[in-house]
Amino acid sequence: MSLSILCRYTCSVVQRYAQLSSPLVHRRCLVSSISLYKNHNPGWGSKKHTGKRKIQLQSLLLSMDPEVEKQLAPLRARCKEQGDIVRKLKTDGAPEVDVKREVQELKSRKKELEDMTLKLSPPDSFDRAKMNDLIKRRFFYDNSFAIYGGITGQYDFGPMGCDLVDNMLAEWHKHFVIQERMLKVNCSILTPETVLKASGHVDKFADYMVKDVKSGECFRLDHLIKQHFEKKMADKKTSQEEKEIIKRKINLLEGMTMEEMDGVVKEYDMKSPLTGNDLSDAVEFNLMFPICIGPTGTLKGFLRPETAQGIFVNFKRLLEYNQGKLPFACAQVGNAYRNEISPRSGLLRVREFTMAEIEHFCDPDDKSHNKFSQVAGVEVTLYSACAQMDGESAKRTTIGEAVRGGLVANETLGYFMARIQQYLLKIGVNPKKLRFRQHLSNEMAHYACDCWDAECLTSYGWIECVGCADRSAYDLTQHTKGSSVKMCVERLLKEPQMVDSVVAVTDKGAIGKAFKKDAKAVQEALASLSSEESEKMDKALSENGEYELNGYKLSRAMVPSFKKEQKKVHVEEVVPSVIEPSFGVGRVFYALLEHSFRVREDDDKRTFFSLPPVVAPIKVSVLPLSSKQDFVPFTDKLADALTELNLPVRVDDSTGSIGRRYARTDEIAIPFGVTVDFDTVNNTPHTVTLRERDSTEQVRMPIDEVPLTVKKLADGKILWKEVTDKWPKFVAQETTK
């Protein structure tokens, strides 16, 4: 599986197959709710609270203006009130439908609180239009097939975008695959229907849709309703009372069933926003792209909606590769596809996207992690399900405390959360705009034990960039059912056990005569039958006289009887649990761009991206101050020496002023710039200036020292400060005029 929102599993449809009352989540939720309560209690931390199972959630409230808090207080109270209702219903074992109704209401109140919090936050000077202008102008990415009019929901990544994504993924590979010694696979995107039937996608991976009855234009049902309501909200004729009702309905929208949404469409007599025509009844629209594999048209398939299934179907081979041992993890990076009804929000909702997924297989009864102690002290911002239910804000804590307190389900899940955060910060995500939000129990697929999304704050609000879920044994179990190939590991029993076993008594002669060279395979298949299978076969042979095993038709004559035996077994079979960190690469990329977008204080036309050198597409620019011929050998030699070190270089020998050229290199996030000037050419030793993008500081240094210095800076082996400490500062005016 994959990112919750990305895979639409938090939205509309899947909620219907998520169970609301997972006792595990509920218990943990109550526990952490107590811990949070204690946290507000001044007595907390005193002796009487200590003890072996003491919950040590040393959370820190995010610093918050008291004035702001005053405005938020009533909204927090409204959440808490509703959260308590939900808790009570769950504790009382109320019918699912009732719980669900109240959770919807809770989410609506949560949304009000979140909206108000964002509204009251200190104003962010971020200007999306300005950033988009830069992105388009310097071709970070743009609509695909623009010369043919473009196409919504698909983007081409230009040189800067492509290199940035490549660098993000190269760092991802080092951070996860190499450092954690994971396996990696690359599986087919064209996927036969049977595989996605087993995974649940054929039946459940859908959105609701209505059609313009005349033009055939399609609309995503929730978007259509929201758009209609937003128009009404903006309409002066709408009364205040009506507006209040509509606002509530908008907040409730996410949790509505198809029938409920359809009811809203009819209640408000909504029409096609493009033509004013009537709309069809709502239908479910499966979001996978159907495809026919081969020329006959009979082998149906889909473009994969996520990369994870490729790992699951190869589980047996991967386990074998790992010499039969748990735990191990396998990663995959690649494209996935979703036929969005009406894509919007730029890179956040697209039809073709890259995912980077990890499936960590572990013993279901031992989810400890041998490197957990290395990350236990990592501070994270957690927005727990309980905090959401109580109208609390997200809390700072360490991942060690969160796991010890039971808030995060287990060490392995916590370990990956910490590693995800380390990765995101390394590539340049703003730590203040990063949080982990726990899924509410009804957001989680019923098989998941716990799920946290790494969310980044952007101008679109908090967006889910990475999912991190404990998916238990669900996926392997589904594929075992779908393929009849057992997906499990053998676990050594502490001591051997005697078990009753039903064994086939065969007539070798009859089998040999019937199957000839296949007889051995048939004998082996019979020998490896489980007791249940043996009993089923015995019954079938008695009733029908024949039974098909692995494609071989067996008769009673071949298997005259079955006998009961006591067998000594040393191992038991268990289906591994899967912990899944799942990255929506395009979303991380987009958040990173927003977080690193800057405007120079002294000139608001000079915009740039402050990307860390490790992911910056080009590491260094070489700028000759003059186009005179004597400059060429210096420029060429330097650029070649930098290229020799595998550093992506950009030479800008255009005639613009040096300031304008710096501005151009800043725009495409080049962290370091070398200028060959008259001093370089005229004086020995030949020196150049080296400039750092964010500070615009420059030093003067010998040209021969530049390549290795830049290499070290680009690899993060040294910091800029070490360069300014070593070499004299060079002061020059940066004017773009």
Next chain:
Amino acid sequence: MSLSILCRYTCSVVQRYAQLSSPLVHRRCLVSSISLYKNHNPGWGSKKHTGKRKIQLQSLLLSMDPEVEKQLAPLRARCKEQGDIVRKLKTDGAPEVDVKREVQELKSRKKELEDMTLKLSPPDSFDRAKMNDLIKRRFFYDNSFAIYGGITGQYDFGPMGCDLVDNMLAEWHKHFVIQERMLKVNCSILTPETVLKASGHVDKFADYMVKDVKSGECFRLDHLIKQHFEKKMADKKTSQEEKEIIKRKINLLEGMTMEEMDGVVKEYDMKSPLTGNDLSDAVEFNLMFPICIGPTGTLKGFLRPETAQGIFVNFKRLLEYNQGKLPFACAQVGNAYRNEISPRSGLLRVREFTMAEIEHFCDPDDKSHNKFSQVAGVEVTLYSACAQMDGESAKRTTIGEAVRGGLVANETLGYFMARIQQYLLKIGVNPKKLRFRQHLSNEMAHYACDCWDAECLTSYGWIECVGCADRSAYDLTQHTKGSSVKMCVERLLKEPQMVDSVVAVTDKGAIGKAFKKDAKAVQEALASLSSEESEKMDKALSENGEYELNGYKLSRAMVPSFKKEQKKVHVEEVVPSVIEPSFGVGRVFYALLEHSFRVREDDDKRTFFSLPPVVAPIKVSVLPLSSKQDFVPFTDKLADALTELNLPVRVDDSTGSIGRRYARTDEIAIPFGVTVDFDTVNNTPHTVTLRERDSTEQVRMPIDEVPLTVKKLADGKILWKEVTDKWPKFVAQETTK
């Protein structure tokens, strides 16, 4: 465009739109034919041959056993005879259909010669079954969705295959993108029909197919015929005379039209090989996977059949990114799709594959390359069109000489051929099994000036792995036609020219009134009309009273008249030429595996891959000799130190003998292995053994020296010899028993 065979442009269909008598190719072909002739002439090299335009093809015949040459001589003569007929027809300007018939015959004779040459070559001990066993057993790659029965033409790459491909591509990125300072893009795979209509794929990207009239099973026409004939050849009842006829027909198959093939099917009364049912008439089957984008089903598209089109449609933005200057190159790596009728030959013909393509845009009148001198001395094996027509073998020469002699069309094409070879050798392709084969004029698309395929010799024969073509202005011209967006560059004229120009005289008031805020855009569009467009518009306004320009309806009142002017122009517009190196990554990968597969001389069960460290998936193994607890800290610390350097490490602490474990690490191509033994644990300074895979040599060295030494070895910074020179040899028996 892309790899010729990969894209099926050498096969069946496309030949029909390839022109046979490109004068350029023909001229060059005659020239090089003369040069080859001279090469056999003992007088060659003497003074009388020198001169400014002397063709210096210093080719070396590949060393060949004289006994073998004797057997090949008559076949060579047969080719030469037929090649001369083709040449004569072309020189005489004979009708295309006649030339084509004789070229078919030539190809048939060429095939006979090639088959015999391979047959007479010294026997290669390569054992494909043995290699495939290793590939499957250690999960380099395998059929996709195997637990669901698998699917033909699709493969999943396991940990070893995936890492090997990743490393090949990382090296490709360094070798081409960084070293040549190319741009790189990542474009959409879902492609609207209009784009692929313009590129020619909708109309021409097809294979011939027949169907079983009852079961609906489909067969690729040429494969079906070949299979039928092979069966007949193996049949004892077939007379020798019949066999000869069939052999000729098999060789002619590749050049047949659909009607000719259909004729063969009917002549031999071929039936479905699976059911014996009748077959349908042959039809063309487009190999692209159709897809509907969005929910309405009205926006038709395809999965891209090659990555190149994404670069062409973004040409304008890329040119702008490059500040309007030529030459520049843009690369793209990604998946492409082809709905093969009946995939076969493992990785060589698949439905989903990775390509790495480069489009180098240059001035059509200046295809020199500023770095050509750096590669001029690179020796290559060239199998020219002329050599193929003359029944000659491939020749060794330098790329410098090949370009000077006119055999390779221009410096840029030659530069890329040399760089392609350097890349292939760097990753481990066997230089003796690599050649460049020039397309015969009728294999080339009509717009291409010259095309050479890098071919690797494998157990499937010579397979095309990389195409390198000069595609002239074809692609940009097609997309200019398809999108009405001009794709060209401005080239400075040596001196300004006065040209006649037809200019619109506009009524600003009328335009302003009609278009309001768009009036400026309309005025600009009118000002930038070409003379041809102006004349067309004038005519239309006179005849119909209105004309649509960029979506604006203009009337005569807005553009009352047109006037002739003399304009001074400083630039001219030209459509750049495209030189395209195009890598079939899966094919290079497969050839690399065959070329690096080894069997130990002393034990034919010990098979391994001798991959160079730079592409080997895992760089180093760490093997504790004992599972005793004292070994653990040494193993862990060493593995961590290696991981810290971003070296992929495999720790094998299983209980197998050290020889067996070495064998296991050899199988997955790990080039270096460190063994922690009793000496390590018991003596200070702590030393370990370091082993090299291919030689199985070992040295003993201090444990602390290992990480950096291995890092340098893995990066190719030092050679193994330097290690054995420095540290004492360690001798131990390697037994797997």
